[in-house]
Amino acid sequence: MAKKQFKTESKKLLDMMINSIYTHKEIFLRELISNASDAIDKLYFKSLTDDSVKTTRDEYEIRLTVDKDNRIIMIEDNGIGMTKDELENNLGTIAKSGSFDFKKDGADEKADEIDVIGQFGVGFYSAFMVADNIKVESKAFGSDEAFIWESSGVDGYTVKPCDKETAGTKITLHIKEDTQDEDYTEFLEEYRIKGLIKKYSDYIRYPIRMLTSHSKPKEGSESEYETVKEDETLNSMIPIWKRSQSDVSDEEYAAYYKDKFSDYDAPLKVIRQKTEGSADYTALLFIPSHAPYDFYSREYEKGLQLYSSGVMIMEKCKDLLPDYFSFVKGLVDSSDLSLNISREMLQHDRQLKIIAKALEKKIASELKKMLKSDREKYEKFFTAFGASLKWGIYADFGMHKEALEDLILFKSSFEQKYTTLEEYVGRMTESQSKIYYAAGESVEKLSMLPQVEAVLSKGYEVLYLTEDIDEFAVQILRAYKEKEFLNVTAEKLDLTTDEEKEELNKKNESQADLLQFMKESIGDKVTKVQFTASLAKHAVCLSTEGALSVGMEKVLNSMPGAEDQHIKAETVMEINVDHPIAEKLQSLYENDKDKLASYAKILYSQAQLISGLSPENPSEIADLICDLML
Numbered sequence: 001m002a003k004k005q006f007k008t009e010s011k012k013l014l015d016m017m018i019n020s021i022y023t024h025k026e027i028f029l030r031e032l033i034s035n036a037s038d039a040i041d042k043l044y045f046k047s048l049t050d051d052s053v054k055t056t057r058d059e060y061e062i063r064l065t066v067d068k069d070n071r072i073i074m075i076e077d078n079g080i081g082m083t084k085d086e087l088e089n090n091l092g093t094i095a096k097s098g099s100f101d102f103k104k105d106g107a108d109e110k111a112d113e114i115d116v117i118g119q120f121g122v123g124f125y126s127a128f129m130v131a132d133n134i135k136v137e138s139k140a141f142g143s144d145e146a147f148i149w150e151s152s153g154v155d156g157y158t159v160k161p162c163d164k165e166t167a168g169t170k171i172t173l174h175i176k177e178d179t180q181d182e183d184y185t186e187f188l189e190e191y192r193i194k195g196l197i198k199k200y201s202d203y204i205r206y207p208i209r210m211l212t213s214h215s216k217p218k219e220g221s222e223s224e225y226e227t228v229k230e231d232e233t234l235n236s237m238i239p240i241w242k243r244s245q246s247d248v249s250d251e252e253y254a255a256y257y258k259d260k261f262s263d264y265d266a267p268l269k270v271i272r273q274k275t276e277g278s279a280d281y282t283a284l285l286f287i288p289s290h291a292p293y294d295f296y297s298r299e300y301e302k303g304l305q306l307y308s309s310g311v312m313i314m315e316k317c318k319d320l321l322p323d324y325f326s327f328v329k330g331l332v333d334s335s336d337l338s339l340n341i342s343r344e345m346l347q348h349d350r351q352l353k354i355i356a357k358a359l360e361k362k363i364a365s366e367l368k369k370m371l372k373s374d375r376e377k378y379e380k381f382f383t384a385f386g387a388s389l390k391w392g393i394y395a396d397f398g399m400h401k402e403a404l405e406d407l408i409l410f411k412s413s414f415e416q417k418y419t420t421l422e423e424y425v426g427r428m429t430e431s432q433s434k435i436y437y438a439a440g441e442s443v444e445k446l447s448m449l450p451q452v453e454a455v456l457s458k459g460y461e462v463l464y465l466t467e468d469i470d471e472f473a474v475q476i477l478r479a480y481k482e483k484e485f486l487n488v489t490a491e492k493l494d495l496t497t498d499e500e501k502e503e504l505n506k507k508n509e510s511q512a513d514l515l516q517f518m519k520e521s522i523g524d525k526v527t528k529v530q531f532t533a534s535l536a537k538h539a540v541c542l543s544t545e546g547a548l549s550v551g552m553e554k555v556l557n558s559m560p561g562a563e564d565q566h567i568k569a570e571t572v573m574e575i576n577v578d579h580p581i582a583e584k585l586q587s588l589y590e591n592d593k594d595k596l597a598s599y600a601k602i603l604y605s606q607a608q609l610i611s612g613l614s615p616e617n618p619s620e621i622a623d624l625i626c627d628l629m630l
């Protein structure tokens with residue numbers, strides 16, 4: 001029979017596995033056992049609604065058989081099994097769960113390989129790291145036929161009918177011969193297999209059984225011993241969250257998390273909570289170390305797994321997590337919840353609400369702890385999920401701001417680092433009454449804003465709001481510890497003394513005609529033009545009146561559905577009263593109004609550029625500048 005070919009991508013992966021230098025070859029057993037357990041899960045779930053499933057819960061098992069002399073390991077399950085098509089489709093192709101981006105052949109190939117193996121937990125194919133021939137006999141539940149899939153590697157596989165009495169899957173691995181560098185025989189040793197099951201698969205909910213050697217006194221003798229083979233269950237089957245906390249290593253938590261929540265990285269933080277009292281439950285929560293690829297998309301669904309006394313009743317219970325903690329993964333196991341509770345009932349369940357509240361508090365307090373004790377880790381967390389917390393502040397009209405305001409970070413002019421609001425306020429000088437911030441694309445651009453320079457020159461600190469959500473969050477907060485936030489581009493920005501102010505007012509009044517003329521030359525784009533004494537060295541800047549800033553205008557107008565809204569901030573053009581341009585404008589007003597009109601337009605477009613906006617009429621401005629040059 002002609003061999004069928006693997007799909008191209010699978011072939012590459014297979015090739016990698018066969019020639020693998022990966023140091024954790026041992027994971028093959030975890031992967032195969034996890035598949036077996038999933039297959040049993042599927043049959044078990046089917047049995048809940050389908051009477052034709054006759055297997056009872058205590059009959060399910062995963063059986064290992066080792067034949068050291070013939071270099072064979074068998075892994076057998078009595079789960080759902082696979083049809084002929086499923087054997088071909090599931091084992092002939094990979095990358096259903098995520099697309100592999102194979103890099104071109106190159107110097108880094110070995111590093112890439114480890115990356116792929118480490119990242120994706122390559123499942124079934126990992127068996128090729130230790131085996132040179134694999135047979136998969138399988139009979140799908142409800143089918144009369146069984147098939148055997150066989151492959152010795154990249155040159156393809158065959159699928160033929162075979163005899164198999166019961167539904168389920170039996171995988172037979174022929175373990176590779178040892179080489180100079182690699183010891184494969186170790187995987188045929190009983191102690192090694194037992195160790196691997198403890199390490200990676202202890203929590204599997206079905207018994208993993210194997211005949212193991214035991215030393216027993218010989219019958220009729222007290223001093224003589226013989227070795228007998230006895231069936232042994234290798235895994236404790238106790239769910240990881242039911243084991244005492246001190247018994248579970250970080251490695252075990254990480255392995256569990258990666259397996260159950262399909263992540264290639266260990267979690268950043270593991271949170272355990274066990275309570276008795278008004279709500280009786282155990283929670284095992286994980287904060288991922290990076291955002292899932294779909295986290296900031298509509299497809300992302302938050303939620304925790306919900307168990308009732310060790311049995312899963314819901315895969316994703318979203319009511320257990322507020323939106324701003326939607327990045328948290330994990331599970332809750334409670335004996336107070338009924339096994340048969342429906343989704344609708346759950347929504348109104350009082351118990352569930354109590355649990356959700358308690359979890360929310362716990363997560364917040366754990367994050368606070370991390371912020372205090374491990375800043376580096378917290379900043380890593382915040383880089384991944386900080387936007388979620390800031391949305392939380394903004395959402396529901398600021399209802400959660402107290403709970404979240406001490407968890408958020410902003411970039412700051414202080415040592416160009418992340419800061420908390422508490423730290424900012426702690427550094428405020430006596431003369432400083434506001435928390436200053438500037439909002440825009442990047443720290444580099446913001447730090448060049450004339451108003452930022454002006455505030456910094458007073459010795460005050462400026463927060464750099466570079467995320468779209470930042471300014472919305474700040475506006476909802478309004479103040480922190482009674483210190484108000486103030487956008488440095490707000491017209492209200494006032495860094496002057498009373499005397500300076502008085503002088504400025506006089507100037508604005510006496511030059512009212514000039515300023516009005518300039519405003520009219522620019523048009524509706526500005527609500528007014530005025531002199532300012534707050535600028536350090538630049539000639540002009542834009543500021544805004546009212547709550548809406550230029551940055552927010554930009555964000556709001558770029559939101560989906562905002563095309564015809566034309567939200568407009570009330571923009572003021574401010575001219576540095578101490579800049580030589582102020583005098584020049586005055587003389588133009590007296591001698592050359594046409595030129596003054598051009599100056600007004602050019603200065604306005606300069607101010608726009610400095611604020612990170614693009615002039616509406618670049619070619620007109622370019623022509624005007626050119627005219628001045630001639």
Ligand code: ADP
Pocket residue numbers: 031035036039077079080081082090091097122123124125168169
């Ligand atoms: P993954 O488990 O990540 O989907 P695998 O390569 O390990 O990837 O397995 C591919 C598919 O083959 C599984 O999704 C499952 O449908 C099927 N499969 C693997 N092992 C078994 C098994 N023991 N019983 C039934 N189906 C299996």
